[in-house]
Amino acid sequence: MLKQELIQNIEVFFTKNYLQVKVIAAGFEESAAYAFYxxxxxxxxxxxKxxxxxxxxxxxxxxxPGEYRVKVFMKNTxxxxxxxQTSERIQKTNIVEY
Incomplete structure (x- = not known):
């Protein structure tokens, strides 16, 4: 029986000025390749891209600043x-100190 390949979750967050993305997947991780838009x-x-x-x-x-989202492509090589799968939207806010 073939395993079901799927993206379980896309974690998206900001660390300073860097958008960070982590894919939680199941199925063919050992033969997977990922692209991010x-x-x-x-x-x-x-x-x-x-x-x-x-x-x-x-x-x-x-x-x-603005609202961002990430579309993940997971390919079985x-x-x-x-x-x-597309992530939830995430807000980037710039804080200005006076």
Missing amino acids: VYKAGNSEAIA SAYKKFDTYQLEILE KTGQVIT
């Missing part, structure tokens, strides 16, 4: 099957 609210085009890599984490420096 980052979208800013109001833009239909991704502001950043990564190539497929073996790592289930991604980091992108973001300086502009043996079969070519691709599944996608």
